[in-house]
Amino acid sequence: MNDVVSINGELFPLIEAKIPLLDRGLLYGDGIFEGVRFYDKKPLLHIPHFERFCKSAEYIRLSPPSLESYNHEIKKTIEASGYADGYLRIILTRGVGKMGITPTGYGKPNFYVIVTNIALYDKSLYENGIELVVSKSRRIHKDSFSGQVKSLAYLPNIICLWEALESGATEALMLDCDGYVSEASVANIFALMGNTLLTPSLEANCLEGVTRNQIIKLSSKLGFNVEEKLFKLDELLEADEVFLTGTGAGVVPVASINGTKFKIDRSKKIREVYESSIKDNCQAL
């Protein structure tokens, strides 16, 4: 079993793979991506990820591959890796041209499919909860760039994460430019208040996470009402429990935010229910 990548259809061991220096994904972050988990060689929540991939591509004026060729490359690359379970990083960049920011005059985009594994957080954090701090830097404003686009330019999120790490926490909580709770660096946030599951509405420019949507879908089975709205930090700090969701992260209980502590028992139950739903949401290619 090996980490592999398909570069425009050609397979390479990941460690040996090379991309051109002039790829605009490298020069300007001019590209988009998806991160997808797969189990038993079948991608989890495949179509929602593909749809978001297409929307991201269209926002930056790139033509996404057809579903057929997207599936073909993913299937081929998973097969070549030999992994049954793993993580896909699917990337589309504007490709290679001459130096300069002008985005016109490019030929075919570069399409990369990486098959590897990912573990965002240490196992103990799933048992004991993760510590968050609110970063000073804010989630990029929706009028600057849509939060629904998974662009390759993650520096704003990385800076927020740096701030959290420098203050001894493990994750950052980003507020939007008006001070409303938005999301963590690569995960959405939920708060449990009695029988209500509260999560920021997309107005806070948080990504419409595929895992977030899955938790919302599971909420009635879990016996919760869901409320999507704008809310501030003081309301969040009143919650009984808080947890994060994401493809890489899964469902992660939050132990504290800026030192305010939360229980984690029900969040751990939610994680179990989410994990038991995985099998039913994987799609053979």
Ligand code: PMP
């Ligand atoms: N927000 C951001 C900024 C992310 O990068 C991610 C990871 N894709 C998420 C939220 C969670 O989204 P998903 O559940 O689709 O992985």
